[in-house]
Amino acid sequence: MSEEVRSRSRSGSLYRTGTAYSSQIRGEIRGKLHAETIVVGGGVIGCAIAYELASQGKEVILVERSRIAGGTSCAAAGMLASDSEEFHSPVLTKLAHESKALLHQQTEHISALSGIDIGLQQHGFITPFRQENEMNNYRDKRSGDLTTEHVWWDRSILQHRAPWISEEAHGALYRPSESEVLPVNLARAYARAAQTLGAKVIEGVQNVRLNVDANRVQGVDTSIGMMTCKHVIIAAGLQGGELIKQAGLNLPVLPVKGEIAAVRFADHDTGYRPDKTVYADNVYIVPKANGEVWIGATSLPGRSDHIVTVKGIQQLLASAASWVPGIGQAQYLRAWAGVRPSTPDGLPYIGACESIPGLYTAFGHYRNGILLSAITGRLMANLIGGHTSEELGIEELCPERLSRKEIMQ
Structure with missing residues (x-):
């Protein structure tokens, strides 16, 4: 990541923890560990969600355990193959075409906000x-x-x-x-654009644990302290399944x-x-x-x-x-x-966890994370804004669908 991306943006901030995390960084974020929405996961999906939320004027914190685009996103080829890819689900086919079109529309805006060419x-x-x-x-x-x-x-x-x-x-x-795009550039452009629009992006956040009480999600506990919020979105890719188990849910990855x-x-x-x-x-x-x-x-x-x-x-x-x-x-x-x-059925987990108010998921995109990033960000922002999965036409992607199938069987 370039020094430009590391630096503080006009409105938001990117903080790096790790060995460099000290009283200076702690002082920067003390008293600010609250937002309407916390996004866990700094891959292209999490960054796209943070960008969409910030675009709608929502208060958002994005936390990443290592570095932005340091996981699956940095290993992708970056193809926007909505026509070439064979999708077994009509909803994925529809979302793939919508996402490619949306990303093309967003390109100029996120590049201008971030100063990063997504290629x-x-x-x-x-x-x-x-x-x-x-x-x-x-x-x-x-x-x-x-x-x-x-x-x-x-x-x-x-x-x-x-x-x-x-x-x-x-x-x-x-x-x-x-x-096609340069996948790491895309994720970092989303993150930097979100910062410019007011989001806080914090890298190197370890030991993330969901804070859930009998009524709803309350936030996350982390290596740098507790973060409180109204909504938590798990967008942590491979780690998403392990994180969601903390809330008693089984979403296999x-x-x-x-x-x-x-x-x-x-x-x-x-x-x-x-x-x-x-x-x-x-x-x-x-x-x-x-x-x-x-x-x-x-x-x-x-x-x-x-x-x-x-x-x-x-x-x-x-x-x-x-x-x-x-x-x-x-x-x-x-x-x-x-x-x-x-995922076992080949569909990503996108939506609200109905059994735990305030908890949302956006992971399990398999080989189409880059392609589906733009529409996933838009969908999650719309869900946070009050729309339902049925209204958005994504009830097939409900996070708890596999549990329901097991009960029905």
């Missing part, structure tokens, strides 16, 4: 095929998802529009409206590890560098605004470590080079791993 690019996604029958099968399978905007390219058009693609490609589906690699093409190799995202069945190749090309991602259910394996990266690079041969000549930069928070 938004809209060059479209290509889904390539090696054989005609593969292309036809995909066309039949996804026929209900395709619109007149989507374009089928035969081999000659594909080679003309994407000369860097493998000559073995038979054709491709081009989705021109698909876009299933870890799914993924590995990503980054390469860079030399300036004279521009003809071999992809200028559109390749969204294939076994790999995605994403040219980023910072000049890098990101290649991902492995999927390892049940794994929660951050070890980058040789096997995983070899598979990714081999798959990527089979579609974009020039990758074999690119400069290898680095590789990293992250853990995505999934």
